[in-house]
Every structure is written in C-alpha cells, then in structure tokens.
Amino acid sequence: MSLLVMEGLRRYYGTGNGGVTVKALDGIDLEIQPGEFVAIMGASGSGKTTLMNIMGCLDLPTEGKYYLEGIDVTTLDPDRIAEIRNAKIGFVFQSFNLLPRTTALENVELPLLYRRGTQSSRAIREQAMEALSRVGLQDRMDHVPSQLSGGQQQRVAIARALVNRPSLILADEPTGNLDTEMSLEIMSLFQELHGSGITIVMVTHEPDIARFARRRVVVRDGMILQDGPIPEPSRAEEVLKRFREEHTL
Amino acid sequence: MKPTVLVKLSFRSIFRNRMRSLLTTLGIIIGVSSVIIMVAIGEGSQAQIRDTINSMGSNLLIVMPPRGRFDANRLTQKDAERIRAEATLVSAVSGTLRRSVTVVGGTGNWSTTVYGVEPDYQAIKEWQLQEGEFISEQDVKARRKIAVIGTTVAKNLFGSETGVGETIRIGNAPFQVIGLLKSRGTNSMGQDQDDVVLVPLTTALIRLSRNNYLSTIEISAVSEDKMTEAQAEVEGILRESHRLPDDRENDFEILNQSQIIEVASSTAKILTILLACIAAVSLVVGGIGIMNIMLVSVTERTREIGVRLAVGARRKDIMLQFLTESIVLSLLGGVIGILFSLGVVAGLGKFSPIRAIVNPLFILISAGFAGSVGVFFGYYPARKASGLNPIEALRTE
Numbered sequence: 070m071s072l073l074v075m076e077g078l079r080r081y082y083g084t085g086n087g088g089v090t091v092k093a094l095d096g097i098d099l100e101i102q103p104g105e106f107v108a109i110m111g112a113s114g115s116g117k118t119t120l121m122n123i124m125g126c127l128d129l130p131t132e133g134k135y136y137l138e139g140i141d142v143t144t145l146d147p148d149r150i151a152e153i154r155n156a157k158i159g160f161v162f163q164s165f166n167l168l169p170r171t172t173a174l175e176n177v178e179l180p181l182l183y184r185r186g187t188q189s190s191r192a193i194r195e196q197a198m199e200a201l202s203r204v205g206l207q208d209r210m211d212h213v214p215s216q217l218s219g220g221q222q223q224r225v226a227i228a229r230a231l232v233n234r235p236s237l238i239l240a241d242e243p244t245g246n247l248d249t250e251m252s253l254e255i256m257s258l259f260q261e262l263h264g265s266g267i268t269i270v271m272v273t274h275e276p277d278i279a280r281f282a283r284r285r286v287v288v289r290d291g292m293i294l295q296d297g298p299i300p301e302p303s304r305a306e307e308v309l310k311r312f313r314e315e316h317t318l
Numbered sequence: 319m320k321p322t323v324l325v326k327l328s329f330r331s332i333f334r335n336r337m338r339s340l341l342t343t344l345g346i347i348i349g350v351s352s353v354i355i356m357v358a359i360g361e362g363s364q365a366q367i368r369d370t371i372n373s374m375g376s377n378l379l380i381v382m383p384p385r386g387r388f389d390a391n392r393l394t395q396k397d398a399e400r401i402r403a404e405a406t407l408v409s410a411v412s413g414t415l416r417r418s419v420t421v422v423g424g425t426g427n428w429s430t431t432v433y434g435v436e437p438d439y440q441a442i443k444e445w446q447l448q449e450g451e452f453i454s455e456q457d458v459k460a461r462r463k464i465a466v467i468g469t470t471v472a473k474n475l476f477g478s479e480t481g482v483g484e485t486i487r488i489g490n491a492p493f494q495v496i497g498l499l500k501s502r503g504t505n506s507m508g509q510d511q512d513d514v515v516l517v518p519l520t521t522a523l524i525r526l527s528r529n530n531y532l533s534t535i536e537i538s539a540v541s542e543d544k545m546t547e548a549q550a551e552v553e554g555i556l557r558e559s560h561r562l563p564d565d566r567e568n569d570f571e572i573l574n575q576s577q578i579i580e581v582a583s584s585t586a587k588i589l590t591i592l593l594a595c596i597a598a599v600s601l602v603v604g605g606i607g608i609m610n611i612m613l614v615s616v617t618e619r620t621r622e623i624g625v626r627l628a629v630g631a632r633r634k635d636i637m638l639q640f641l642t643e644s645i646v647l648s649l650l651g652g653v654i655g656i657l658f659s660l661g662v663v664a665g666l667g668k669f670s671p672i673r674a675i676v677n678p679l680f681i682l683i684s685a686g687f688a689g690s691v692g693v694f695f696g697y698y699p700a701r702k703a704s705g706l707n708p709i710e711a712l713r714t715e
Binding site: 160169 | 323622624628629631635
C-alpha cells in the first residue's frame with residue numbers, strides 16, 4: 070500500500086467575494102511509497118510549502134483527496150487530524166522550532182505528552198533518550214537550545230520528529246539556517262535514517278541538498294512539473310569527509 | 319495531556335517569569351486578603367457586640383416604662399411579684415430601682431449607681447460574690463439596710479480593705495456592707511461594671527424613691543428559644559395587672575435580649591457585607607490583571623503553540639494548558655492572600671484591641687473564588703490560544 074496518495078489536490082486562498090484567488094496548488098497527483106526519500110523542489114511561490122502543510126495535515130485542500138496510509142484525511146474532524154499528526158508525522162522545520170528555555174530532552178518528550186493513552190513519565194523519558202541517542206546527542210540532553218549549535222538544535226528537532234515512530238518525516242528546508250558542514254551532517258543523518266527504513270519528504274530549493282534524496286519532485290505554479298528518481302544520489306557522509314579534509318588544511 | 323503534566327507545565331511557565339507572575343498575582347493576593355480581613359473584622363465586631371449584650375444577663379427580658387415617657391411609669395413591685403407567681407416560662411424576676419447617688423463611708427465618698435434589687439437579680443445578672451453574701455428574701459421583706467458593693471466602690475471607699483462588715487451611708491441612712499461582688503471589669507462599651515452598689519429593693523423604694531414605681535423589671539426566660547414566648551407571657555400578665563382594655567396600648571415596654579443583639583449586630587453585619595463587596599471588587603480587578611498577562615503570554619508564545627499543534631496537540635490541549643496556567647496563577651495568589659490575611663488577623667489580635675475572627679469556611683470560599691477568577695478571566699486568553707492557526711503560528715517571529 071502506498072504511504073500517501075494525493076488525487077487532484079487543489080488549494081485556493083483568497084476571498085470568494087470579488088477578491089483575488091491565489092491558486093497555491095492547482096491539481097496535484099502524487100503517490101509516495103513507504104521507505105522513500107523524496108525531495109520536493111521549487112522556487113518560492115511555487116506551492117511547495119502549501120503542499121508540505123497539507124501533507125503534514127496542518128492544512129486541508131480546497132478540493133481533491135489526500136490519503137495517508139489509506140485514511141482519507143480530508144474527511145476527519147480536527148481532533149482526529151491532531152491525532153494523526155501526533156502518531157504518523159514528524160516535522161522538521163527550517164528554524165528548528167524548539168521550545169526555548171526547555172532542555173533537549175523535554176523538547177523531544179513533547180510529542181509523547183500528547184500521545185493518546187497514558188504512559189508513565191519514565192517510559193516517556195526513556196523513549197526520548199533513545200531518540201536523542203539516535204541523532205548522536207546523548208551527551209547534550211540537559212542543554213537548552215541556546216546552549217546548542219544550529220546543527221545540534223536541528224538534530225534535537227529530528228529526534229523530536231522521530232520519537233513517536235512516525236510513518237513519515239516532513240522536513241521543510243531543514244538546512245536553510247545551517248552552514249555547509251552542519252547541512253552535510255544533517256543530510257548524512259537523514260540518509261542514515263532513510264537507510265533504516267524511515268520515509269522522508271524534504272522540501273528544499275537547493276539543488277545540492279536535493280541530490281541527497283532518491284526522488285525529486287519539482288513543483289511550479291501549484292503543479293508538478295517533473296517527478297523522477299535521482300540517477301546518482303550523493304552520499305552525504307563522503308561529501309562531509311571530503312569537505313572536512315579540504316577545510317582542515 | 320495528563321493533568322499532572324498540565325500543572326507541572328503551568329508551574330514552570332509561572333516560575334520562568336517570576337517577577338511578572340508575582341506582580342500579576344498581587345491583585346489576587348490583595349483582593350483575597352482584603353476580603354478575608356474585612357470579613358474577619360466584621361465578624362469580630364459582631365461577636366463583640368453580642369458579648370456585650372450577653373454580659374447584661376442571661377436570656378434577659380427587661381420591662382421598662384414606655385420609651386421617652388418616664389412620667390407614665392406604672393411599674394410596681396406588685397407587677398414583679400405577679401410575673402414571678404404567674405409566668406411559666408420565666409426562671410428569675412427582679413424589680414429594680416436605679417439611682418445615681420453619692421455614697422459615703424470608709425475613707426471618703428464616691429459617686430456611683432445604687433440599684434434596689436431582689437434576690438433573683440444575682441441569677442439574672444450572673445453576679446458572683448468575692449466575699450460575703452448576696453441580698454436575701456428576708457433582707458427584702460424586712461427592708462434591711464444592707465448593701466452589696468462592687469470592687470470599684472470598695473476600692474474608692476476602703477482602699478485595700480474589702481469593706482465587708484463596714485458601714486456606708488447612702489442618702490444619710492447607714493447601710494451595712496454584707497458582700498463584695500467579684501470583679502467583672504469594663505464591658506466593651508467602656509462602662510465599669512464594678513461601679514455599683516446593690517441594696518434590697520424595698521429599702522431602696524423607701525429611701526431613694528418619692529413614689530413606688532420601679533426603674534425596670536428584669537426577667538430571665540427559661541431558655542434562649544423560649545424568649546419570644548416568655549415575652550408574650552409577661553406582656554399578658556402586665557396588661558392584666560395594669561387592667562388595660564384591649565384597645566389600649568401597653569403602658570410599658572419589653573426589651574428582648576435576642577432582639578437587642580439582632581438590632582445591634584445588624585448594623586455591623588451590613589457594614590461587613592459592604593466592606594466585603596468593596597474588597598471583592600479588588601479581586602475582580604486582580605482577575606483582569608491575570609487576563610491581561612495571559613493575553614500577553616499567548617502572544618509571546620504563539621510559536622510554541624504552533625509547535626505544540628504541529629506535534630499533535632488538540633485545540634482542547636492548548637486550551638487546557640492556558641486555562642490551567644491562569645487557574646494555578648490565581649490559586650497561588652489566593653493561597654498567598656490567605657496566609658497573608660491570617661498573619662494580619664493574628665497581628666491584630668496581638669497588637670491591637672480590634673477583634674477579628676477568621677471563619678474557616680470563608681477561607682475555603684475565598685480560595686474557591688480565586689480559582690473561579692482564574693477560570694473566568696483565563697477562558698478568553700485560552701480560547702484565543704487554542705484558536706490559532708498552526709501554520710501562521712509557526713511562521714510568527
């Protein structure tokens with residue numbers, strides 16, 4: 070079964086009473102299988118962010134269908150949608166969006182606190198610690214975001230996205246606020262997660278970053294312009310190694 | 319989200335902005351403590367009034383000449399005797415004659431109040447003797463010239479001596495002192511209750527009165543809940559004794575102790591309610607302060623709300639988070655206010671003559687009120703927070 074299916078998806082903004090209607094998405098058909106690593110590319114204003122918001126169940130389409138693991142999201146009530154966001158989707162944002170003055174561990178615990186059904190605070194803590202170890206931050210659990218570098222903050226955010234074992238990780242310009250080395254670290258982490266079977270959809274406008282994915286979807290004017298596999302994906306780990314060699318000289 | 323987590327979260331956010339939280343709760347603190355202190359002082363003064371009136375005697379009915387018409391006085395010793403003989407709901411009766419007189423004896427003279435009384439007077443006024451004995455039936459019958467004196471009189475006439483066995487002169491006639499009353503001190507109206515001389519009623523009527531009319535007849539009813547019935551009974555007996563036809567008004571007046579208490583404390587009660595209302599207004603103002611800060615907090619934390627919504631918080635969860643925060647904030651204020659007011663009340667009791675009584679029930683009520691202020695004024699900001707659009711919330715700087 071496909072992980073997600075979008076059929077004739079349209080999202081219009083604007084007023085019905087004579088105002089200008091913006092067609093952010095104008096007929097998207099897209100299918101993503103479990104285990105894929107997809108880069109969605111497009112210029113600003115192309116509709117890629119809107120597509121991402123709908124994919125992440127933060128927004129609903131004006132028209133068309135969106136199935137996530139076979140569930141028609143467009144027919145659900147807001148509480149059910151919140152539940153889906155909680156259980157099936159992990160977000161990674163360009164600006165990290167960690168809670169300030171809150172430790173890395175507590176930031177990662179956040180999605181677990183909203184999980185339906187009760188869990189002991191100890192179980193929650195253990196899962197959060199495990200997720201932080203997975204992104205290599207087991208030594209930084211008690212640090213608050215202001216004590217962490219951008220790359221470390223983004224890794225905390227990835228741990229937060231991972232902690233509920235979601236079906237899909239959505240990353241919106243995950244390297245947009247990071248320098249080259251940190252960007253490569255993050256992409257290397259993504260490739261590692263992809264290698265362990267996690268589905269990742271990443272929005273980016275940088276072709277260099279998109280090259281680390283396996284499939285590229287190009288969006289323009291709210292429509293899919295191009296969709297196909299990336300012939301020879303770069304290996305972030307190798308690029309990072311080369312980068313470091315060049316810069317330590 | 320679990321309630322414990324919600325409360326923990328509230329505390330964290332409150333302590334993160336310590337100064338702001340303190341200033342915000344100050345309104346509630348002032349509101350709650352002023353309500354409690356005002357009501358405590360009000361209840362204290364009511365109790366004080368009650369005590370003063372109760373110290374006049376137990377289950378007291380006082381028969382007096384009609385108010386403002388002492389010339390119309392027709393109360394006689396015979397009336398007192400009839401009440402004693404006929405009334406069933408009455409346990410003690412004493413006619414009294416009251417005169418301000420200068421008493422001479424021992425080392426000097428002293429202006430005081432002389433009461434002509436009957437033996438029952440001791441029970442009615444709950445007088446105890448420090449020394450000697452009280453006026454007896456025989457003393458009244460034989461019109462003996464004997465006296466029982468209060469400690470103030472004793473001190474002024476006899477100095478360190480009690481004066482029992484000595485002779486004093488009241489209006490030229492010598493009276494032998496047979497008893498000394500136990501000191502009662504000053505009542506809360508400032509009257510010295512020990513500045514009295516008691517003599518047999520019959521003797522007083524001869525020596526101190528030009529006619530045979532009494533100042534009052536003082537009566538103890540058998541119990542507190544029989545006061546009204548006893549009053550009606552006494553009224554009937556007196557009307558009969560005075561041979562009043564049905565269409566004539568009473569030529570006397572009966573004061574009922576419980577009614578006096580009611581009238582006197584009703585003023586204090588109204589004042590208490592008024593003060594409490596004014597204090598309650600400050601509580602409401604405090605609530606508005608909380609609403610204000612919660613609104614600021616929602617705006618400041620828009621991004622946080624966006625993150626929470628993105629990771630799967632329902633609108634309800636966000637709503638509860640902010641509502642819990644405002645409730646915790648106002649309850650904290652309530653608790654501090656309660657502690658503060660208890661301190662003030664204790665201080666009043668120790669360092670001032672003001673009596674204040676804290677009703678434990680009222681503490682609960684004001685804590686509950688503080689909590690509901692939190693709910694009421696936290697609702698709008700919480701709703702505002704839970705209504706945010708996650709996409710826009712995540713995009714705010």
